[in-house]
Amino acid sequence: MLPVIALVGRPNVGKSTLFNRLTRSRDALVADLPGLTRDRKYGQGQHDECSYIVIDTGGITGDEAGIDKAMAQQSLYAIEEADVVLFIVDGRSGLNQADELIADHLRRSNKPFRLVVNKTDGIDENVAMADFYGLGVGQPLPIAASHGRGVSQLMELVLEPF
Ligand code: GDP
Numbered sequence: 001m002l003p004v005i006a007l008v009g010r011p012n013v014g015k016s017t018l019f020n021r022l023t024r025s026r027d028a029l030v031a032d033l034p035g036l037t038r039d040r041k042y043g044q045g046q047h048d049e050c051s052y053i054v055i056d057t058g059g060i061t062g063d064e065a066g067i068d069k070a071m072a073q074q075s076l077y078a079i080e081e082a083d084v085v086l087f088i089v090d091g092r093s094g095l096n097q098a099d100e101l102i103a104d105h106l107r108r109s110n111k112p113f114r115l116v117v118n119k120t121d122g123i124d125e126n127v128a129m130a131d132f133y134g135l136g137v138g139q140p141l142p143i144a145a146s147h148g149r150g151v152s153q154l155m156e157l158v159l160e161p162f
C-alpha cells in the first residue's frame, strides 16, 4: 500500500498547484478563482524511490454553506483517508480564521500532519512563517509550489516514516 498524503487548507492557498507539481500533471484545475476544485482528486507521485498517493481537495473556508459545505466535507473525507496531511496556508495573506478552524480539526483528528507555508517566493521566508507559529501546530515548512522551492525537502521529511 502506498502512503496517502492529503492536501488540506482553505481555498486559494495553492493546494492544486502543489498537487500538479507532485503528480506532474495539469489535471487539477488551477485558477485564480478560489475554490474551483470541488471534489477530491487523486494522483500518484514519486520522491526518490518512494511512490505515494496524493489527494487534492477543494478547501475549507470556515463559513460553510452550499457548495462550500460539500467542499469541506470532501476535505474531511480526505483527512480520514490519508496517512499524513499537509495543512497548506498562504504565506502572503497571513493567518486566517479558517486556518485556525482547520488546525483545530486536525488536532482533534489524531492524524499526523505538517504545516506548510506556501507562496514564499520573492518574500522573506521567516517573515512569512512568523504568523503561523501562532497556530501552535509545530514548525511551519516553507515552500513555493509554483516554483518548486522547498517541495523536495518537504517530501523528504513527510515520506521519511514510510
Ligand atoms: P487552491 O485553491 O488551494 O487549489 O489554490 P491554487 O493551486 O488554485 O492556487 C491559487 C492561486 O495561487 C493561483 O493563482 C496560483 O497560481 C497561486 N499560487 C499557487 N502557488 C503559488 C506559489 O508558490 N507562489 C505564488 N506566488 N503563487 C502561487
Ligand code: MG
Residues within 6 Å of the ligand: 015, 016, 017, 029, 030, 035, 036, 037, 057, 058
Ligand atoms: Mg484547488
